[in-house]
Structure formats: structure tokens, C-alpha cells
Amino acid sequence: MEKLERLREFSREELEQKIADHKEEIFNLRLSRNTKELDNPILLRMLRREMARIKTILNEDKQGTRKLAEARSITEKAVEKKN
Numbered sequence: 001m002e003k004l005e006r007l008r009e010f011s012r013e014e015l016e017q018k019i020a021d022h023k024e025e026i027f028n029l030r031l032s033r034n035t036k037e038l039d040n041p042i043l044l045r046m047l048r049r050e051m052a053r054i055k056t057i058l059n060e061d062k063q064g065t066r067k068l069a070e071a072r073s074i075t076e077k078a079v080e081k082k083n
Contacts, residue, residue, distance in 0.1 A: 002006050002050060007057055015054050025050045 007015070026047050032038045060066040 004057075006051060007054060008066070011070065012058065012068055014020075014067070015058055018021065019051055019054055022047050022054075026051075 009044060010018070029038060029044050029047070033041065038044075044055070057066070061068045063067070
């Protein structure tokens with residue numbers, strides 16, 4: 001799970017992609033929970049909370065309270081992953 005400060009460094013597109021990924025993962029975890037195969041039920045809560053944090057950050061940007069980072073280039077992302 002990402003820290004709030006770390007999430008603020010992402011661009012709008014990256015945050016929206018994270019929301020989509022979390023929605024898909026939550027769906028899959030709910031299916032496994034219903035078939036009694038879910039090993040870590042706390043993971044559902046953690047994903048929902050991180051999704052709420054991301055939505056809060058997006059709303060702050062929309063309202064102008066805080067600005068998001070500009071879209072980063074692919075090379076900047078690659079350099080960051082190496083470190």
C-alpha cells in the first residue's frame with residue numbers, strides 16, 4: 001500500500017489506473033472470499049482504503065486544494081524504479 005505523500009507524486013492518469021487496478025483486485029478477492037479461498041481478508045479493507053485515499057487526492061486536485069504532479073515521462077519513471 002502506498003503512503004499518502006507517495007500517492008501525491010503520481011499524475012492523474014496513473015492514479016486513475018491504480019483505481020481501476022484496485023477495483024479489479026477487489027472484485028477478484030470478493031469472489032475468492034465467497035468461495036472460502038481468501039487467505040487474508042484484511043487485504044480487502046486495505047485496498048478499499050487506498051482507493052478512498054486516491055479518490056480524495058483526485059478530488060483535492062479537482063477542487064484546487066492541492067495540485068497533482070505533472071505527467072512524468074517514461075524515462076523518469078525508469079530512473080526512479082532503478083533507485
